[in-house]
Amino acid sequence: xxxxxxxxxxxxxxxxxxxxxxxxxxxxxxxxxxxxxxxxxxxxxxxxxxxxxxxxxxxxxxxxxxxxxxxxxxxxxxxxxxxxxxxxxxxxxxxxxxxxxxxxxxxxxxxxxxxxxxxxxxxxxxxxxxxxxxxxxxxxxxxxxxxxxxxxxxxxxxxxxxxxxxxxxxxxxxxxxxxxxxxxxxxxxxxxxxxxxxxxxxxxxxxxxxxxxxxxxxxxxxxxxxxxxxxxxxxxxxxxxxxxxxxxxxxxxxxxxxxxxxxxxxxxxxxxxxxxxxxxxxxxxxxxx
Numbered sequence: 001x002x003x004x005x006x007x008x009x010x011x012x013x014x015x016x017x018x019x020x021x022x023x024x025x026x027x028x029x030x031x032x033x034x035x036x037x038x039x040x041x042x043x044x045x046x047x048x049x050x051x052x053x054x055x056x057x058x059x060x061x062x063x064x065x066x067x068x069x070x071x072x073x074x075x076x077x078x079x080x081x082x083x084x085x086x087x088x089x090x091x092x093x094x095x096x097x098x099x100x101x102x103x104x105x106x107x108x109x110x111x112x113x114x115x116x117x118x119x120x121x122x123x124x125x126x127x128x129x130x131x132x133x134x135x136x137x138x139x140x141x142x143x144x145x146x147x148x149x150x151x152x153x154x155x156x157x158x159x160x161x162x163x164x165x166x167x168x169x170x171x172x173x174x175x176x177x178x179x180x181x182x183x184x185x186x187x188x189x190x191x192x193x194x195x196x197x198x199x200x201x202x203x204x205x206x207x208x209x210x211x212x213x214x215x216x217x218x219x220x221x222x223x224x225x226x227x228x229x230x231x232x233x234x235x236x237x238x239x240x241x242x243x244x245x246x247x248x249x250x251x252x253x254x255x256x257x258x259x260x261x262x263x264x265x266x267x268x269x270x271x272x273x274x275x276x277x278x279x280x281x282x283x284x285x286x287x288x289x
Contacts (some may be wrong), residue, residue, distance in 0.1 A: 008277035009221035026165055031167060037178070038068070040082055040084055041111045042108070044079050045106050047097065058071060064089050077251075127183075131190055135149075135152065135156065135191075136152070155193060155274045156190055156194055159270050182251070200231075203222075204229055
């Protein structure tokens with residue numbers, strides 16, 4: 001049996017080394033929402049038979065009355081995000097490209113009204129709150145102890161804060177935006193984190209049934225020793241698959257995959273080295289009262 005709990009305060013310190021910068025990033029810069037949340041237009045297109053510089057394309061857009069909030073060019077595939085673009089502005093933009101000798105090929109044109117964006121924000125926040133509430137309820141009911149439920153929720157928010165912190169830095173330095181796919185990744189990671197935590201908690205509960213008088217810290221060490229190999233192997237298969245998708249997949253899913261990758265790594269760590277040590281510390285504090 002490995003004495004994991006001997007280093008529990010080091011685990012907390014390691015977690016804080018990621019959580020505190022994440023909170024700093026979120027407080028300083030926040031998250032960069034996509035047009036799905038703010039309302040506006042996302043225009044994706046390809047230019048053939050042309051050697052336009054990015055500044056030229058931006059100038060054509062500006063002359064057409066399009067206010068660019070985000071501009072990317074990935075191997076000749078352009079993505080412009082702006083306030084809502086009218087059909088007249090869009091037609092003018094295409095005409096300017098063609099007049100300059102370019103061949104305009106539309107890939108997608110998406111417009112989202114401000115009211116739809118606000119509704120989506122509300123639904124997203126509501127989904128996260130409801131998911132957290134039902135997870136807390138389920139874990140507390142399963143283990144007949146609120147301590148288990150609260151520790152699982154803390155570990156879950158540990159993963160969420162780190163994930164959102166990563167995207168606050170990416171948004172500030174790389175212009176990466178939060179869209180519905182990223183929100184989907186966050187909700188997926190919430191369930192993954194809790195699932196891994198429940199596996200550990202279930203072993204602790206079984207050990208408590210058979211050894212009710214044993215030292216709680218020893219039972220936690222025993223549970224972690226029995227589950228860590230399974231947890232690590234399971235996570236590595238997911239991580240290798242996500243790495244392949246991140247490196248070889250298209251630009252469309254790149255940040256979604258990165259969100260899953262960060263969340264998987266963080267969730268694997270927190271279920272073993274955050275949720276379980278929290279239980280031990282809680283038990284120790286309860287005994288002192």
